[in-house]
Amino acid sequence: MKAISSIFSTLIVVMITLSLIVPLYLFFAQSYTNSSIQANSAYNNYLTDINVKISVIYLGNSANTTFVYNYGSVPIIIDKVIVNNVSYNVKYEILTGSLVPLSSIINSNIPVKENSTIILQINGNYYYFNLGSD
CATH class of the missing domain: 1.20.5 (Single alpha-helices involved in coiled-coils or other helix-helix interfaces)
Incomplete structure (x- = not known):
């Protein structure tokens, strides 16, 4: 059993x-x-x-003379631009090798002060650029 x-x-x-x-x-x-x-x-x-390789080229005191250059190997999508403590919600694609004026991205020709900071939200990440002479 x-x-x-x-x-x-x-x-x-x-x-x-x-x-x-x-x-x-x-x-x-x-x-x-x-x-x-x-x-x-x-x-x-x-x-x-x-x-993603991006550069901001500052040539003058306006958004027409400030450029965003994509020298990376992938296109980028800019979701937000912060200039002079003002935030612009945009949806702007910059292809590889393209140079675009900041005024085209934010649809405005605002004054851009020397020694100011431009913040770009690109593909979900924030990139900070200090303008003016170093």
Whole structure:
């Protein structure tokens, strides 16, 4: 009788273990997939951020004579421009190798003071530029 009892208990443990294999596999497979997708997304964002190379060229006291130059290997999208403590929400794409006046981006020819700071939000990141002579 004791031998039959140990056989049944072993079978019950084996059945419980086998019944948990499928849910555990599905859980860990989904978890691994989500982790790898997040890692790939973060890596792609990192590569994009590395390839963004932007410069602000200040030639005068207005937005017509202040230029934004994209010398990186990827196009950029400017979402926000902050000049003279005024924020402009824009959606402006600058292709690789393009030189664009600031007035075209913000649709305004405002005065731009020397030694001021221009802040550009590009692809979700903020870039700070100090104008004037160094």
